[in-house]
Amino acid sequence: MTAPRRRADATENRARIIEAARAALxxxxxxxxxxxxxRQAGVGQGTLYRHFPTREDLLxxxxxxxxxxxxxxxxxxxxxxxxxxxxxRWFDRLVGYARVKRGVLTxxxxxxxxxxxxxxxxxxxxxxxALLAAGQAEGTIRPDVDARDVIVLIGYLSHLSExxxxxxxxxxxxxxxxxxxxxx
Amino acid sequence: MTAPRRRADATENRARIIEAARAALxxxxxxxxxxxxxRQAGVGQGTLYRHFPTREDLLxxxxxxxxxxxxxxxxxxxxxxxxxxxxxRWFDRLVGYARVKRGVLTxxxxxxxxxxxxxxxxxxxxxxxALLAAGQAEGTIRPDVDARDVIVLIGYLSHLSExxxxxxxxxxxxxxxxxxxxxx
DNA sequence: GACTGTAGCGGACACGTGTCCACTTATCCA
DNA sequence: TGGATAAGTGGACACGTGTCCGCTACAGTC
Numbered sequence: 001m002t003a004p005r006r007r008a009d010a011t012e013n014r015a016r017i018i019e020a021a022r023a024a025l026x027x028x029x030x031x032x033x034x035x036x037x038x039r040q041a042g043v044g045q046g047t048l049y050r051h052f053p054t055r056e057d058l059l060x061x062x063x064x065x066x067x068x069x070x071x072x073x074x075x076x077x078x079x080x081x082x083x084x085x086x087x088x089r090w091f092d093r094l095v096g097y098a099r100v101k102r103g104v105l106t107x108x109x110x111x112x113x114x115x116x117x118x119x120x121x122x123x124x125x126x127x128x129x130a131l132l133a134a135g136q137a138e139g140t141i142r143p144d145v146d147a148r149d150v151i152v153l154i155g156y157l158s159h160l161s162e163x164x165x166x167x168x169x170x171x172x173x174x175x176x177x178x179x180x181x182x183x184x
Numbered sequence: 185m186t187a188p189r190r191r192a193d194a195t196e197n198r199a200r201i202i203e204a205a206r207a208a209l210x211x212x213x214x215x216x217x218x219x220x221x222x223r224q225a226g227v228g229q230g231t232l233y234r235h236f237p238t239r240e241d242l243l244x245x246x247x248x249x250x251x252x253x254x255x256x257x258x259x260x261x262x263x264x265x266x267x268x269x270x271x272x273r274w275f276d277r278l279v280g281y282a283r284v285k286r287g288v289l290t291x292x293x294x295x296x297x298x299x300x301x302x303x304x305x306x307x308x309x310x311x312x313x314a315l316l317a318a319g320q321a322e323g324t325i326r327p328d329v330d331a332r333d334v335i336v337l338i339g340y341l342s343h344l345s346e347x348x349x350x351x352x353x354x355x356x357x358x359x360x361x362x363x364x365x366x367x368x
Numbered sequence: 369g370a371c372t373g374t375a376g377c378g379g380a381c382a383c384g385t386g387t388c389c390a391c392t393t394a395t396c397c398a
Numbered sequence: 399t400g401g402a403t404a405a406g407t408g409g410a411c412a413c414g415t416g417t418c419c420g421c422t423a424c425a426g427t428c
Contacts, residue, residue, distance in 0.1 A: 007395075007405060043408075053386095180363075190375090194377090
């Protein structure tokens with residue numbers, strides 16, 4: 001398991017790209033123009049795409065911190081609350097992040113999808129699985145759903161416009177949560 | 185309410201565009217390249233965009249037939265089944281259409297969204313509203329959801345890849361449906 | 369049938385995405 | 399230290415989207 005040894009300049013370029021992306025994102029989610037980011041970072045298009053093959057990869061990196069926090073929150077919530085409530089609070093947290101920076105949503109859903117395609121659950125998948133499993137063990141969450149199901153359902157958030165967010169995002173989360181619970 | 189009198193050539197161009205789009209779509213959903221459609225229809229780019237300002241508008245027109253059928257199905261289902269089952273069957277039907285031609289999904293969701301933005305419910309919104317209202321009247325569907333909520337939730341279908349469709353599309357529909365029902 | 373105002377046309381253009389590949393240079397090892 | 403080598407670079411290019419605007423020819427009028 002020797003580290004593949006990355007060249008120093010590559011590392012620095014990568015950092016500069018992320019920095020430039022963050023700056024662009026600060027000006028609005030749709031301001032993330034890959035060619036502009038490359039230029040801003042003083043790097044060729046090819047270099048950008050080498051480091052981040054897809055836009056989602058770049059987003060995932062920019063919001064890594066947030067996603068990590070979200071992942072870390074799952075077990076903590078489970079310690080302090082019954083499973084269904086832990087799941088509800090985790091959802092709520094996700095919506096909180098996503099409201100301010102929509103990119104987080106892309107990072108989460110795309111990240112999870114890629115991990116899954118790559119064979120593993122990935123950190124996000126694991127977090128959700130843990131939440132579900134706890135509820136399934138005690139019979140409060142329906143047994144026939146998995147992490148991917150939840151991630152897919154949550155995807156509805158990405159269709160919400162800015163004005164629709166406030167009235168619908170949280171509300172629909174409760175609908176989804178009810179769908180995930182077992183019927184008494 | 186006099187019809188604004190459309191020029192004959194405009195009507196014909198419009199028809200040719202739709203025809204070309206249908207042909208392109210037959211070769212795969214992602215084969216719908218607007219510039220190619222315009223060329224194929226023997227029409228300039230400008231003409232295409234004049235008739236169909238957005239890709240969704242074009243999709244909506246191509247799948248108009250299917251969407252109309254879907255809309256017409258709602259009251260029929262309500263006649264023959266209790267509200268919740270009618271809704272379930274309507275969902276099922278939607279998934280059926282969408283499986284073969286994903287474009288229908290875009291047509292439905294985008295169409296509904298535009299109608300809403302334009303102030304009215306639009307035909308799709310009306311159909312869903314009818315289904316919901318029936319269930320809400322008898323207390324089997326939660327009172328705090330509207331047609332737009334349902335359309336948004338259904339949006340998850342658009343994130344499903346070809347291989348994921350089979351195992352998840354219908355299954356998740358039951359989860360959503362459970363979320364929409366009142367808890368006993 | 370010629371005249372004309374305008375609805376409608378069409379294609380050039382600006383922009384963003386993503387790919388490709390000849391070249392450069394950081395790193396390793398003798 | 400200096401030469402080999404492959405990791406890494408960058409920017410030209412092909413493509414699709416959507417806009418803009420000067421021109422065309424259809425549809426009424428005389």
